[in-house]
Amino acid sequence: MTISLQRFEQLLDAYGASPQRWPAHERVAALQLLEQSPQAVQLMQHALWLDQQLDQLSAPDFLQLGSQILQQPLPARRKSLIEQLLAWLLPLQQHSAAVFWRPAALACVPLMLGLVLGNQLDFYSDAYADELYSDELEETELDLISLADYSEIL
């Protein structure tokens, strides 16, 4: 791969004179151009000046910042319902009996729910049968009345 002098200038304009800051895939080609082209060397020196200026800017050392951050109290983490359920279901203590009985208990929940619902909902209760029977009687009675009416007209 090779790069043009124009691209080399763009690299210097954007990233400065330190090859470490150049894009990795263009670095080797840019260094090769630098070895071959006196114009590239001149451009490099121009870019180096700004880097040297910028490097002079100092900053506080922030040596205590890490411990300051660690001293501040951390807020309680709010877990979602699913996370809470999973944490209860699969406790971290591997040797705890809860590892076995909790999933088993959870698996029994649908079964228990089915039994309770089955007992509560009686689809063939006497009241329902009576209701059905009274509806049938009513219909029969209506049919008879209507037949009687027709016979009178005829």
Added chain:
Amino acid sequence: MTAIADGNQRVYADAVRQHSRAIGFYAFRMLGNKDSAEDIAQETFLRLWTHADKWQSDKASMSTWLHRIAHNLCIDSMRKDRSSQTVELEDEIPDQRHDIEQQQEWDERQQRLQSALMALPERQRSAIVLTHYQGLGNQAVASIMDLSVDALESLLSRSRRALRTMLAELQDPERYKQTLSHLSNDKQAGHAGPGEQT
């Protein structure tokens, strides 16, 4: 990071020790103020603790993710409080020169360098700080700033050009003051800055 999301404070403490100074440096270069930089760093790590589950390891390294949080916090802070551009260097830079005259000269130079950096529009400043001072790669910086690599290069070029102009004028204080004042007027008028496109 999964461990931090699970509430592991030991792993969180390791992350703080490993990255806190870098985040402090970044915030300081952006805000020019040590106290504000420390506040930003503290808030960044608080967000690491509370939002660790949102980090996607396939998209960004932890350093990149933390810089992204800090970048957004710095931009918010600068927009809320323009006074953050006040440069406070006197008590913060460790003494490196003992000779008073040299010290004064050094302080003055630091002040001007910092002022030149602070005179850049926010995004140009962030781009130059992330690449030059934080040593992050172009892909990482582009990801932090939500830019394409091409757009980042363009932003960096404008940033370096503006800095070159200002720093060249360090030799000529009057011309330097005029440039700073021109940049400051541009910002107040709502312009994006020298060559900055929004």
